[in-house]
Amino acid sequence: MDIAWAVAGAVAGAGAGAALRGAVFRFSVPPGDPDRRACTRCGAPLGRWLAARCGGCGAWLGRPGVLELVTAGVLALLLGRFAGEPAAPAFAFLGAIGVALAAIDAAAQRLPDRLTLPAVPVMIALLGLAAVLGHQAWPLARALLGGLALAGGLLLLGVLRPGQVGGGDVKLAGLVGLALGWLGWPVVAAGAALAFLLAGAAAVILLALRRVTLRGHLAFGPFLLGGALIGMLAMAGPGR
Ligand SMILES: [Zn+2]
Structure with missing residues (x-):
């Protein structure tokens, strides 16, 4: 853990969180509803x-x-861990957009395309830049394959078990898979496994506390992102 990079990550993360606050507020409405356009307290239109x-x-x-x-916490962890690596900006971008998406999914059980879809080409561009800076093409190719593999895996799950996995989860898996794939196939596997473990554990706890029912739906986005974060921090080996 590089302390200087972690501090820089915390500062950048606090700024990014503040900048994404408006988007999280507007998108935190039930799927299919129009975006929030006004303050919930005084009704003034949002600026x-x-x-x-x-x-x-x-x-x-x-x-x-x-x-x-x-x-700030997520970016401090990510930049502290991947200090100075060419892919650090890409991981920081995913961290910031990921926290916003997790907040929206937790609040409103949706992952808006207008946030997820533009993030994919940005992520590919940042990883492309990292490939150029690091003079290595294979991690970029593996990142693209990782994105396709994770999105394909969730798509298959959604077909096999309709209602459990939504289209937003599939697109988010594609975005997350890019970062995991850059770091290697073991990280892709660990991130995916951790996501399902965390979601399963949360479901058991919430069932025990009677906060959800067996038929209830648990937003998967925060677990996908949380599993990916832990996988990236714990599994990525040195010297890529
Ligand atoms: Zn107001």
Whole structure:
């Protein structure tokens, strides 16, 4: 863990969390509903996309500080771990967008295409840049294959068990698979396995606490992202 890079990650993460706060607020509505366009407290129309507070009454859009703190923590871990590596910016980008997507999925059980889909070409471009800087093409090819493999795996699961996996999960798996694939096939396998383990453990705990029923739906996005994060931090070997 490189402390200077971790501190830089925390600062960048706090800024990224604040910048994504407006998007999380607008997209945190049930699937199919129109985006939020007004403050839930005073009803004033929302202003700029990057604004963290209502322009009318000054209320925070969403719970104050949580998004900033979590994004700062995730980026501190990722940049501290992958300090100075060509793929570090790509991982930081995924970390920031991932926290926003996890927050929306946890709140509203959806992963909006308007956040996930543009993130895919950005991620590919950042990894492409990393391949050029690191003079290695194979990790980039493996990243693309990893994205396809993870998205394909979830798509298959969605076909076999309809209702458990949504289209948003498949697209998010493609995005996450890019980062895991860059780091190697063991990381792809570990990230996927951890996602299902975490989701299973959460389901058992929530069932025991009677917070969900057997027929209830548990948002999978936060577990997919959490499993990927742990897999990346724990499994990526040195000297790639
Ligand atoms: Zn307001």
